[in-house]
Amino acid sequence: MSARTVWAGIVRSPLGITSLALVTLVALTAILAPLLWGAQAEQVDPTAITQGPSAAHLLGTDALGRDVLARVMVATRLSVLLAVIAVVIGVTIGAILGTAPSVLPRWAGRPIAGFVNIAVAFPGLLLALFFAVIFGVGTTGSVLAIGFAMAPGFARLTQTLSSAIAGRDFISAAQVAGVSRFRILIRHILPNIGEPLIVNATVAAGSALLAFAGLSFLGLGVQVPAYDWGRLLGEGLNRIYLNPAAALGPAVAVVIAGLAFNLLGETAAAALGGRSARRRARLPLVARSGAPVPAQVDGEEVVLRVDDLRVSFPSPAGWLTPVRGVTFDIRRGEAIGVVGESGSGKSLTALAAAKLIETPGHVSAAALDFCGTSLLTTPDRALRGLLGTSLAMVFQDPMTSFNPTRRIGSQLAEAASEHQGLSRRAAMARAVERLQAVRVPAAERRVRQFPHEFSGGMRQRAMIAMGLMNHPRLIIADEPTTALDVTVQRQVLQLLATVRRDTDAAILLISHDIAVVAQTCDRVLVMYAGRIVEDLPAGVLHSDAQHPYTRALLDVIPELDTDRDIPLRTIPGRPPAPGAFPAGCAFADRCPMASALCRESDPELTVASDGHRVACWHPVMKDPATPRLEREAATR
Incomplete structure (x- = not known):
């Protein structure tokens, strides 16, 4: 301030x-x-x-x-x-x-x-x-x-x-x-x-x-x-x-x-401390008449464009780059899931897209545009109104995202007061309305409660409601179902799907659970060692995944009919540290299909088929029996 x-x-x-x-x-x-x-x-x-x-x-x-x-x-x-x-x-x-x-x-x-x-x-x-x-x-x-x-x-x-x-x-x-x-x-x-x-x-x-x-x-x-x-x-x-x-x-x-x-x-x-009862002036938005117009791809509006994104941090040995060369687009109303093991760069990619990488961290990219506005060249003051109204973040632990000393209603109302110039009464009424929209019971009473009085699922709903206080075009959900039971996980994911349908907002869902992403997203980005190793439609994830790492992530998921006498599958080895990326493919030491070429040269992310990209020298080809099984399942 x-x-x-x-x-x-x-x-x-x-x-x-x-x-x-x-x-x-x-x-x-x-x-x-x-x-x-x-x-x-x-x-x-x-x-x-x-x-x-x-x-x-x-x-x-x-x-x-x-x-x-x-x-x-x-x-x-x-x-x-x-x-x-x-x-x-x-x-x-x-x-x-x-x-x-x-x-x-x-x-x-x-x-x-x-x-x-x-x-x-x-x-x-x-x-x-x-x-x-x-x-x-x-x-x-x-x-x-x-x-x-x-x-x-x-x-x-x-x-x-x-x-x-x-x-x-x-x-x-x-x-x-x-x-x-x-x-x-x-x-x-x-x-x-x-x-x-x-x-x-x-x-x-x-x-x-x-x-x-x-x-x-x-x-x-x-x-x-x-x-x-x-x-x-x-x-x-x-x-x-x-x-x-x-x-x-x-x-x-x-x-x-x-x-x-x-x-x-x-x-x-x-x-x-932000406790003065004052009315804040409405900040001008960036994306207005005369401002850059969101890019169009195949007639669809691109909400977020990321091209060759790199996130680096200093160290005694030089700069470490845990995110290296990430490229993808998110269109309006599209849901993209990002999966990968811990340390693969999923959250850092999302934080960079939200301008939350603090100094001395360094973000560079050939293009990093949100709603047609460059996040790298536009001044922070000009970006404040755009990100505050059009970008919503749903963090992994909402208890640490809410101020424990302030009531839920005042924290939700602050977003509307800050960017829309609403009075305290109007902003509080909007907070009640948004809590009702995310199915929080007794919203009029809940707005007067503190975060510790909410359950984990309720806090996550309130976090989504905070993002909806304005009119988001993109919702970044970073592990939104972590530490929640299965029933509440399903409710939160259904709520995100409902918000997406009603507001036509794009969703970037980060998760360790590849099965959840496959069920709720349109596309899946698989990240490993700071890079996207595969980008494919969620509908063909199980049948057409070609990168060995993606196949390994799918294989370690237990099924209901899995033989309990057989040990659960695991991926051998560990991902490389950001400062120890090999010259070739980072997954080579853990991959059963690795060759000398894999250890010498890092493959580029190339087009495998329509809407499918993969970075692998030896992609796993589609099982010939899969189409027959899919037709039989569709017939049944």
Whole structure:
């Protein structure tokens, strides 16, 4: 979320408007008060010593006859300035201490982390008093004392945020690539934790005001002839029985300024977390009049075109390319299944098509077009509206795809609000409608529930409903039936088929179960070692599969009439690692038909028949008895 979006959320929130108004009032007072009331605040009047409130002096006068209200207004500049400086010191030192374990070697980082843990256990005011004694009485000592007292809290926050970011895949990839720890900190960690630090620093400014007031009140802070709110509060309390207003003025100023900074920080945190009740502007779509028109193949619209797709990641030995040269098209209303063992590149291909490969991963292709728009050359901001409205993702585990702290309805409604500009009420009504469309019972009640209150099948249905909040042209389902029982698997697959029929959306179904793909898809892409080794119609999968790997996948599927005394078939060996692809066919070491040619040269994906492509030097020819068996089965 950009800074502009965060501040826009603050401005559109009633609480945010209030906090901004208070902060603006404090800032203007700090700037203008010394110019407007500076002389009045310093003017000594022996005839008006310790007077109570009057028309001439609204808060009365002090022991030298100076106007208390003018002094309170003028003290705003010093009080706010010292608090801001202390916060800057605290954030800087805290960020250094918090990120040190990520930059320094383990033996040096652990003592620093232990010191931070000990320092956090002490109350902030106690630390401030301790450092005030060390740095000495006065303005400089107070600034350093409060800044150092805040540092452990910011260090713990920075350490926690850094640890969360350090566990991301892109950080691991950078480490594998040999990027130094300092560059990882500057380029990957700090940009991702900057906004939370700024928000917490805003809140801390209010606490710093109170801490300064406390130190000055105790005589450890600002010294004469300078004065801040804390010193004025101490002077007012000494004469509270003669003129209570003299103590009330600086106290109210501290409360207002502290409240302003705290409210601003809390509102910014809400906007940063996406919790502000604001209406988002509708983003322009890419595929409109004047935009690229989706390609046509045989009179049918091509929703997704992938040509020579390659996905690479850095490693100490160079670039690893787990997806190498994948080519296929998906037409409108078509269902394509992608099968293969783990590590074959199925999910990476889908993530690349959805623009979800993060840096330092690199995606290249001769063509990677979605609805006629290039995903490689079009700016991300322009793609956001297109992918948000026309592409839906159904992930393997919807529990990790839903935010556990937000209700299902609000998460579904967010998609419609983001891209269609619907009001909260209209978006929630659409969420109920979409849950009903995917056959979630009692949808009106379900939208108010959290993800953990849904069963696995219900969460998967809700995930599909989220994809349908807009008008998807392509639904990518990555293992949507994993960890579901057979009955729920069938319901989810039937639901996808219904959505496809009703919306004419294309479906890219990724699965380990080749039998499921054969029953639900029009075409089957068989992937092995980052390549498509066979592309054929699903209707002839069992009868006309020609690649030995495809035949092996079919042979390991047990049938109902399989002899239980015979061990289940397996595919011997293991797929090669991405960094150890052989020069020839990657399946050669596991293939019973491999020859010297297979180990020397990698076969290209060539046309075997109409709508059938295969990459094999020795394809398995169709069994002559198969047509007769198919005719007999059709007759019966």
